[in-house]
Amino acid sequence: MKKILLITMGENTGKALNEQLDSLYGHMLQVTCRLLDDLPIDERGFDLVVFSSNYVRDRAIRSFSLGSRHIVAHRVVNHKNIRDLIGLERGMEVLFVNDGFESATEAIEQLQDLGLDHIKYYPYYPGIQKYPRVSTIVTPGESQLCPYGPSDTIDIGSRILGLSTIFEINNILFGNQISNHAIAESYLKDIVVISKSIDKAGKETSEIKDILEKITNSLDFGVAFIDSQGIIRSINSRFEKMLQIKRMDVLNKKTTDIEGVNKILKSGKDTYQTRVGSRNINLEMKEVTYQNRVGHLIKSYYDTMDSSRAALYDSNRNLHDFDDYYSVEPEVLGMLKKARKYATTEGTILIHGENGTGKEILAQAIHKNSNRKNKAFVPINIAAISSNLVESELFGYEEGTFTGALKGGREGLFKIADGGTLFIDEIGDTPLDIQAKLLRVLEEKRIRRVGGGGEELVDVRIIAATNRNLIQMVKEGTFRQDLFFRLNILPLETIPLRRRPADIDMLLKMFLNSYMKTRRVDSLNEIFTTETLAILRRYRWIGNVRELKNLTEYLSHIYTGEKIRREDLHTYILDDAREEIPLEPVEDWILRILDSYGQVPVGRKRLLTLAIDAGYDLGEGQLRSILDRLKDKGHVETVRNKGMILSDKGKQTK
Numbered sequence: 001m002k003k004i005l006l007i008t009m010g011e012n013t014g015k016a017l018n019e020q021l022d023s024l025y026g027h028m029l030q031v032t033c034r035l036l037d038d039l040p041i042d043e044r045g046f047d048l049v050v051f052s053s054n055y056v057r058d059r060a061i062r063s064f065s066l067g068s069r070h071i072v073a074h075r076v077v078n079h080k081n082i083r084d085l086i087g088l089e090r091g092m093e094v095l096f097v098n099d100g101f102e103s104a105t106e107a108i109e110q111l112q113d114l115g116l117d118h119i120k121y122y123p124y125y126p127g128i129q130k131y132p133r134v135s136t137i138v139t140p141g142e143s144q145l146c147p148y149g150p151s152d153t154i155d156i157g158s159r160i161l162g163l164s165t166i167f168e169i170n171n172i173l174f175g176n177q178i179s180n181h182a183i184a185e186s187y188l189k190d191i192v193v194i195s196k197s198i199d200k201a202g203k204e205t206s207e208i209k210d211i212l213e214k215i216t217n218s219l220d221f222g223v224a225f226i227d228s229q230g231i232i233r234s235i236n237s238r239f240e241k242m243l244q245i246k247r248m249d250v251l252n253k254k255t256t257d258i259e260g261v262n263k264i265l266k267s268g269k270d271t272y273q274t275r276v277g278s279r280n281i282n283l284e285m286k287e288v289t290y291q292n293r294v295g296h297l298i299k300s301y302y303d304t305m306d307s308s309r310a311a312l313y314d315s316n317r318n319l320h321d322f323d324d325y326y327s328v329e330p331e332v333l334g335m336l337k338k339a340r341k342y343a344t345t346e347g348t349i350l351i352h353g354e355n356g357t358g359k360e361i362l363a364q365a366i367h368k369n370s371n372r373k374n375k376a377f378v379p380i381n382i383a384a385i386s387s388n389l390v391e392s393e394l395f396g397y398e399e400g401t402f403t404g405a406l407k408g409g410r411e412g413l414f415k416i417a418d419g420g421t422l423f424i425d426e427i428g429d430t431p432l433d434i435q436a437k438l439l440r441v442l443e444e445k446r447i448r449r450v451g452g453g454g455e456e457l458v459d460v461r462i463i464a465a466t467n468r469n470l471i472q473m474v475k476e477g478t479f480r481q482d483l484f485f486r487l488n489i490l491p492l493e494t495i496p497l498r499r500r501p502a503d504i505d506m507l508l509k510m511f512l513n514s515y516m517k518t519r520r521v522d523s524l525n526e527i528f529t530t531e532t533l534a535i536l537r538r539y540r541w542i543g544n545v546r547e548l549k550n551l552t553e554y555l556s557h558i559y560t561g562e563k564i565r566r567e568d569l570h571t572y573i574l575d576d577a578r579e580e581i582p583l584e585p586v587e588d589w590i591l592r593i594l595d596s597y598g599q600v601p602v603g604r605k606r607l608l609t610l611a612i613d614a615g616y617d618l619g620e621g622q623l624r625s626i627l628d629r630l631k632d633k634g635h636v637e638t639v640r641n642k643g644m645i646l647s648d649k650g651k652q653t654k
Helices: 011-028 054-063 101-113 163-174 180-200 206-217 237-243 259-267 304-313 330-343 359-368 387-395 432-444 470-476 481-487 501-515 530-538 544-558 571-577 585-597 604-613 620-632 648-653
Strands: 002-008 029-035 048-051 070-072 093-097 120-124 136-139 152-155 222-227 232-235 271-276 279-290 293-302 349-352 377-381 421-425 461-466 490-493 636-638 644-646
Touching: 002 011, 002 054, 002 163, 011 029, 011 163, 048 054, 048 163, 054 070, 054 101, 054 571, 070 163, 093 101, 101 120, 101 544, 222 237, 222 259, 237 293, 259 271, 259 279, 259 293, 330 359, 330 490, 349 359, 359 377, 359 421, 359 461, 387 432, 432 481, 470 481, 501 530, 501 544, 530 571, 530 620, 585 604, 585 620, 585 636, 585 644, 585 648, 604 620, 620 636
Parallel strands: 002 029, 002 048, 048 070, 093 120, 093 136, 136 152, 349 461, 349 490, 377 421, 421 461
Antiparallel strands: 222 232, 222 293, 271 279, 279 293, 636 644
């Protein structure tokens, strides 16, 4: 039995996700739910940690060693719970109640993407100051948070795990034991149920049909409905793309021209595999009765292993270059200079650094500026692959090696990268038995497929990356010492954002200009209050540049033209700001003096005189430094060159 630790913000979310996983896996999976308020939690002993959102992960990450594999769930609105929304009148105003800004806005966007945009949604979540009072609320299982008693409540239930997350969990925990797409059956059933209920209610309008079409187009797999005469009555956009057909060319026509679909119908089998272009497509057929008609639902999806490789063949497109690694910090520029030098060599490179510091950008740039730039750049993330699949992924396998193996076998990533570069991310997660085989390949330049007898020569440059302490792992016996030294020929250390203070303003401005389409940001003081900017400059940026970029995208969405205040920042950033170093005695004295003057500005000369009278041995330069420090912390503000006053944060400190 596999074990999952599920971390959520609310009990309703945890219950819904637990029920969903239980319905899919039953006794094969044990799910333990914990709330953010339960932290810290010991995650040891779990096969996988699942965070219900990025917000939850960012809040919880400090309490985790993250030795266990972890993912952030992509959650979606449960299709089967939207029938009541379909019947609401166009233009009706509803209060959408959820537990946070991000979860509320994301859920509203998903409903609108499904075609339920005939309703005017007003988001509500704890802490919001302005919201209308309307007669109807809509909520994903959080009605207890509503600020008043509405006359009507539509509970669409907590958002559930999207198929992409279910597939990810399935691949990590069960590999090939369970078909990814056997677990997608309930999604199709929900759509059929919705369709039937609409018909029964007599609401079969073009608008409703459009909603159902958007639902099917949002699925992570292809689906088509074929009637009893073999006529194609409907297909979704994913089916079009996978089978390389056009809807207008096949709708209301026989399936004769679609080879795979035609063959599965003729064979009467439940499953069939066909090849379209360079991709293997799996087809599954199910007989259904709909509107008193018998037909077949055909589900299409890419072969999991083949899908990843097809993407790798195209991996040389749009590779990053060194100019994409933005920095003005001398330490970072020195690191980039070293990386450029490494690019001209053939040595194995080991990049070490925290998540979000651009390790893959560096790897791509090194490849792009190397003598191998015209060959493949092939990335693999070891942590994202089930341990029992790592060997076949790297080295390939022979036909008949295991159940489900493709006819003719499959090339491994080493072979695909022959002549080019193989980027192995999260190298610290490589199983010990594979480490020995990887060392042998690095030393002898030969690979052997799983289940094969012969060896093949390969010419591959290795760039490995990790955020783990490999030296410590060597001491603990979880990483081979000889492999470490073989990888660490050319070491490269990325610098976390908290050690790059000069980059924070530059990156904030650059990303804001990227996301804000209606205005150009020339000065951060136009966008942020002094206090907010000070918080961002002091923040530890646990997610590094990736976190800063995501934050600026969020801020660009909520920006209304007024300066962004501290209350507009994420809660976890404010929590971090509260953990500041205590004020020095002279700083505390200055705040008390300014507090006594109220809103009357106090100049530096006056403060210096008062400080000397109070027994503080200060010079004018020392006082200026102290005031600048208090200003950076957001405790004081300058009033039109007349002097300093206490800020709102400074008043809270007092």
